[in-house]
Amino acid sequence: MALGAAEAAVEELxxxxxxxKTKTFEWRVSQLKAILKMVTHHEKEIMEALRSDLGKxxxxxxxxxxxxxxxxxxxxxxxxxxxxxxxxxxxxxITFPSSAKVVSEPFGVVLIISAWxxxxxxxxxxxxxxxxxxxxxVLKPSESVPATSSLLLxxxxxxxxxxxxxxxxxGVPQTTALLxxxxxxxxxxxxxxxxxxxxxAAAKHLTPVVLELxxxxxxxxxxxxxLKVAAKRIIQGKWGxxxxxxxxxxxxxxxxxxxxxxxxxxLSAELEKCFGKDPLQSNDLSSIVNPxxxxxxxxxxxxxxxxxxxxxxxxxxxxNLKIAPTIMLDVQKDSVIxxxxxxxxxxxxxxxxxxxxxxxxxxxxxxxxxxxxFTNDKKxxxxxxxxxxxGGIIINDTILHYLEPGLPFGGVGxxxxxxxxxxxxxxxxxxxKPVLSRGFAVDVTARYPPYTPWKVRFFKAVLHGxxxxxxxxxxxxxxxx
Numbered sequence: 001m002a003l004g005a006a007e008a009a010v011e012e013l014x015x016x017x018x019x020x021k022t023k024t025f026e027w028r029v030s031q032l033k034a035i036l037k038m039v040t041h042h043e044k045e046i047m048e049a050l051r052s053d054l055g056k057x058x059x060x061x062x063x064x065x066x067x068x069x070x071x072x073x074x075x076x077x078x079x080x081x082x083x084x085x086x087x088x089x090x091x092x093x094i095t096f097p098s099s100a101k102v103v104s105e106p107f108g109v110v111l112i113i114s115a116w117x118x119x120x121x122x123x124x125x126x127x128x129x130x131x132x133x134x135x136x137x138v139l140k141p142s143e144s145v146p147a148t149s150s151l152l153l154x155x156x157x158x159x160x161x162x163x164x165x166x167x168x169x170x171g172v173p174q175t176t177a178l179l180x181x182x183x184x185x186x187x188x189x190x191x192x193x194x195x196x197x198x199x200x201a202a203a204k205h206l207t208p209v210v211l212e213l214x215x216x217x218x219x220x221x222x223x224x225x226x227l228k229v230a231a232k233r234i235i236q237g238k239w240g241x242x243x244x245x246x247x248x249x250x251x252x253x254x255x256x257x258x259x260x261x262x263x264x265x266x267l268s269a270e271l272e273k274c275f276g277k278d279p280l281q282s283n284d285l286s287s288i289v290n291p292x293x294x295x296x297x298x299x300x301x302x303x304x305x306x307x308x309x310x311x312x313x314x315x316x317x318x319x320n321l322k323i324a325p326t327i328m329l330d331v332q333k334d335s336v337i338x339x340x341x342x343x344x345x346x347x348x349x350x351x352x353x354x355x356x357x358x359x360x361x362x363x364x365x366x367x368x369x370x371x372x373x374f375t376n377d378k379k380x381x382x383x384x385x386x387x388x389x390x391g392g393i394i395i396n397d398t399i400l401h402y403l404e405p406g407l408p409f410g411g412v413g414x415x416x417x418x419x420x421x422x423x424x425x426x427x428x429x430x431x432x433k434p435v436l437s438r439g440f441a442v443d444v445t446a447r448y449p450p451y452t453p454w455k456v457r458f459f460k461a462v463l464h465g466x467x468x469x470x471x472x473x474x475x476x477x478x479x480x481x
Contacts, residue, residue, distance in 0.1 A: 006177040010168060013109045013136040016163045023106060025133045027161070028080060029135040031131045034159040036073040039066055042155060046120055046148075053119065053145035054242065055287030055321070061120075066243065068121040068403065069128070075405050075422055076132040083132065091436070093462050093470075098438045106134030106428040107208075108184035113175065113198065115189040116289055117140035117245045122189050123152055126210075127165070129425020135185075136164040140178060142190075144289055145172040171215045181206025183207050185429060189247075191341075192414060210418030210428055213411050214247035214341050215368035219398065220358045220384070221255040222375035223261055230374040230396070231263070231270045237372070239275070239325045243286040244345045245293075247415075248370040248392075248399050251342050252331075254358040264349065265327055268312045271325050279324040280317045287321040288344065294321050297344040301326065305335035310347075333361070355380065359387050366414030367391075368387060372398050391415050 021027050038044070043066055050056040050065060052388040076083075086101040089371035110130050123139050130137045132398075139156065141149035153167040168174060179186075179201035188198045189212040202209045219234060238250045255263050275282040278437040288294040301304060301314060306328055313326035313378065323345050331337060331348035352358060355375075362371065371390040373382060381395055392401045401407050402421075410419025419427045426480040454473060 006168075006174075006181055009138065010109060010181045010183075013138065013164060013166070017106075017108050017136050022136055022164050025081065025084060026205075027164075028132055028134060029077065031160055031165065032073050032077050032080070032128065035128060035131075036070060036077070038155045038159040039073070042151075043059040045151060045321075049145075049147040049151045050120065052147040053116070053297075054289060055285075056242065056243075057284045057286065058332070059284070060240065060242065062100070062284065063403075064118055065120040069124045069329055071403075071405065072125050072128045072422070072425070076426070079423065080132055083342050083423060086435070089434075093465055095436060095438065097442055099437055100434065100436045101293060103433045103435055104133065104319050104426070105433045107137070107429060107431055108135060109187040110135045110187070111138050111140065111178060111181075111183045113140045113178075113186070113188045113190070114142060115142035115247075117242050117247070119145040119148040120152070124189050124213075126189075126420050126425060126428075128137060128186075129420050130167065130185075130429040132426050133429035135167070135429050138178065139165070139167045141167065141169065143169070147313040153282060157406075185209070187418075187420070188212070195416070210249065211411065211416040212409075212418075212420075213414065213416040215366050215371065215411070215415040216251040216341050217248055217368045217370045217372065218289075218362050219250040219253045219388075220354050220355065220362075220374065221253055221259070222377060222380060223256065223259045224371070225374050225396075227262065227266050228270065231266045231380075232274075233272055233374075233397050234267065234372075235270055235325075238347055239271070239285065239345055241399055243288065243323075244347075244401070245286065245343050247341075249343075250347065250372060250398055251368070252338065253347060253349045254350065254352060254361055256355055257353060260329060260349060260351045262328060264311050268326060271312065275325060278315075279313070280315055280320070280322045285322065285325070285345075288323060289321075291321065293344070293429070294323070297323055297342075297346065300337045300342065300344075300346060303336050305332050306337050306348075313345075319427065335479060356383075358416055359383070362388055367412050369411045370394065370399070370401070389413070391419075406422060 037266050046066055047058050047061040050061045078083055086103045089100040091098045091100050112126050123141050127137050141152050149169050156167045182205040185208050185212040186202050192213050195211045195213050234250055238244050241249050241381055275285055279285055309328040311327050311329045313324040315324040326346045328348045330351055342448040367389045371388045371393050373384045373395050392400055405422035408419035408424040409421040410416055444460045458473040461473055
């Protein structure tokens, strides 16, 4: 896409917004229903595209992609009237008599840049919030998933109002051309390197952004738990979630030295139950997205500080871009695999003498998008929530907060800024406009010059809500604060 084409697309969307139709309840509902119809009628095509791009199992395609979008649509359709309704606000003495409300106003024209790992839901889920809020939208899917990107272009063109909702495909040149435009809000999902590029581009126009990044999501495993259930939940969040290619997948485990061998034993046994003795042949294990990412993961596996620590898995199939679920025990904290987000099917286990030592390990790194704790210890739960700063926290499970529409999904610090999902999506794409209304019947002359000591006393009393002092000021009486 040339710069001129990007500019023309934005101008068309701005012209649509200027008509006011995207602000109407009817238009918003029509587009949300269109997305729901799109998902319902083309589920098979969506699953095939995800299988083609990522080798994604049907279960993951349905649960993590299709159902996320349909559930989000149904929630928005059910709640939209309430979300759009102005919220009344109680006023104070300083504006008496008056009434106040907060009006949710669409930003205007927004850009959503999605990631390749969940290309369907990460495109349409935030778009649902943007449309519900009354915005015109450009969706930019990842070029790393061409089948899904092409399908999104086709389906949006077929079902939606393309004067207000557009899909623009392409790679770095097209994304750069889009970022050169002035947007009213940008939501980006992906890595921190590109996130910084997006943020810098947005800063030129003072455009607000939501950045959904990632980070090294820790899993702390205490002893005296139902280890079999914990292991299955870790497996589902790591290898049952796009083969670890997810920003909220467990990145590394912390447990005690004493408990580590038992944890490895149970994880290995449960992994065999899930993916068989030869996991590379399993249809329930997603492939690595492309050769570049496969090579990156291979380098991590072949690092001398890592390869000798492998206690389970390690097999790979370069032809089919598959790497078996791999566990490494007692990986050194300064090894390459502990530097950046792994984003793949490799799981290092770090050991400590006491489980409480996990806090210093976690806080020594950037704030993660998610942090997980498995324990029955109430004191440890409380301390984990208090001490660990993360985008989200789950006790005794992994990744499920992403599927809960009542919870905000977003990062903090290096893992991102802003949040969406459910009502939080509507709010993310709405300007909260305060409106204060007054009449002409009552007018306090003390607010106008010339200012006298009496007017100062009067307004100090009003600002402090001190009724006796207000009355006293009329009588010329002095009141202490």
